[in-house]
Amino acid sequence: xxxxxxxxxxxxxxxVVEGSLTIDGDHIxxxxxxxxxxxxxxxxxxxGFIDTQVNGGGGVLFNxxxxxxxxxxxxxxxxxxxxxxxxxxxxxxxxxxxxKALRATEAAIAQGVPGVLGIHIEGPFLNVKRKGTxxxxxxxxxxxxxxxxxxxxxxxxxxxxxxxxxxAPEDIRSLAEAGVIIAAGxxxxxxxxxxxxxxxxISGVTHLFNAMSPLSHRAPGVVGAVLESDDIxxxxxxxxxxxxxxxxxxxxxxRPHDRFMLVTDAMPTVGSATKHFNLMGKDIxxxxxxxxxxxxxxxxxxxxxxxxxxxxxxMLDLSLExxxxxxxxxxxxxxxxxxxxxxVAVGARxxxxxxxxxxxxxxxxxGGQSDETLRKAA
Numbered sequence: 001x002x003x004x005x006x007x008x009x010x011x012x013x014x015x016v017v018e019g020s021l022t023i024d025g026d027h028i029x030x031x032x033x034x035x036x037x038x039x040x041x042x043x044x045x046x047x048g049f050i051d052t053q054v055n056g057g058g059g060v061l062f063n064x065x066x067x068x069x070x071x072x073x074x075x076x077x078x079x080x081x082x083x084x085x086x087x088x089x090x091x092x093x094x095x096x097x098x099x100k101a102l103r104a105t106e107a108a109i110a111q112g113v114p115g116v117l118g119i120h121i122e123g124p125f126l127n128v129k130r131k132g133t134x135x136x137x138x139x140x141x142x143x144x145x146x147x148x149x150x151x152x153x154x155x156x157x158x159x160x161x162x163x164x165x166x167x168a169p170e171d172i173r174s175l176a177e178a179g180v181i182i183a184a185g186x187x188x189x190x191x192x193x194x195x196x197x198x199x200x201x202i203s204g205v206t207h208l209f210n211a212m213s214p215l216s217h218r219a220p221g222v223v224g225a226v227l228e229s230d231d232i233x234x235x236x237x238x239x240x241x242x243x244x245x246x247x248x249x250x251x252x253x254x255r256p257h258d259r260f261m262l263v264t265d266a267m268p269t270v271g272s273a274t275k276h277f278n279l280m281g282k283d284i285x286x287x288x289x290x291x292x293x294x295x296x297x298x299x300x301x302x303x304x305x306x307x308x309x310x311x312x313x314x315m316l317d318l319s320l321e322x323x324x325x326x327x328x329x330x331x332x333x334x335x336x337x338x339x340x341x342x343x344v345a346v347g348a349r350x351x352x353x354x355x356x357x358x359x360x361x362x363x364x365x366x367g368g369q370s371d372e373t374l375r376k377a378a
Contacts, residue, residue, distance in 0.1 A: 048084025164197025176201025
């Protein structure tokens with residue numbers, strides 16, 4: 001069954017095009033000047049957002065409930081804000097929990113949970129010096145047992161965050177060759193250690209600037225290694241609190257924009273009226289728009305992808321086209337998704353978000369099905 005979205009400003013790889021878009025099944029079949037169908041009132045039609053770092057949402061924390069049902073609830077909460085693809089994120093935990101999370105991801109994909117594309121395993125192979133809010137008692141070295149487990153997902157993609165200075169290059173290489181996407185994060189690596197990790201197969205960094213060795217004039221650190229590279233993808237949290245907007249502007253001037261990805265690092269508070277939760281025995285609450293622990297340490301965010309896009313336009317002075325690319329096409333490429341993901345074009349998947357002229361979400365489609373239809377089917 002086909003339908004048309006008309007009177008729209010289509011944010012495409014070649015710029016903003018005024019017109020209409022026709023969907024048949026789960027793909028875009030035409031872009032033109034048709035009238036009729038659903039009138040988008042001159043609003044923007046963007047590729048749906050792809051978030052590679054989603055710890056929770058809708059009152060659910062993935063660590064507390066590594067199940068397909070939890071993945072569905074988290075996805076539904078974020079879909080409201082334009083996220084049509086996501087990687088449920090497990091914070092540092094025991095390998096037994098990692099195994100449960102991997103199997104839950106397989107089950108969610110088999111059940112057709114809307115939007116789930118895989119899993120992000122953030123730790124436990126991290127550096128205690130840059131632990132953030134992670135529980136250091138869960139930390140461990142990457143070894144053969146872990147490599148085998150992390151390579152065992154039978155559906156979807158695996159993103160692994162690790163500290164490169166604590167992992168053997170041959171283990172990083174083995175994971176990369178098995179199809180695992182690897183990012184450096186929660187790391188105190190030197191510039192040289194970071195570069196060695198990149199050469200071994202690390203292709204991105206988790207939340208640039210946060211929980212990593214900074215750039216200084218005598219020790220470039222992980223930040224320096226990233227800013228020097230035109231190839232490494234960098235996730236950024238654009239909430240005005242995790243990173244000063246000026247620092248992000250400087251980073252954006254130093255390297256190609258298409259190697260930056262908007263991420264939320266979202267916690268259960270997103271899409272929930274309850275603005276506090278428990279994380280590994282710590283009481284976490286939202287203060288001034290960010291999640292903080294009892295000692296004031298940042299503990300993820302209360303950010304959604306639509307707000308991240310708006311903030312990128314308003315705080316970082318980016319065009320909507322660039323912000324959109326960083327929220328869709330860049331993460332799709334980083335995660336090596338099929339080329340039908342992450343852009344508005346004939347033949348692409350009909351994963352779409354409608355924003356009004358204030359950049360507020362008005363509608364969302366995953367595989368051509370509206371958010372309303374998906375909720376009724378759940």
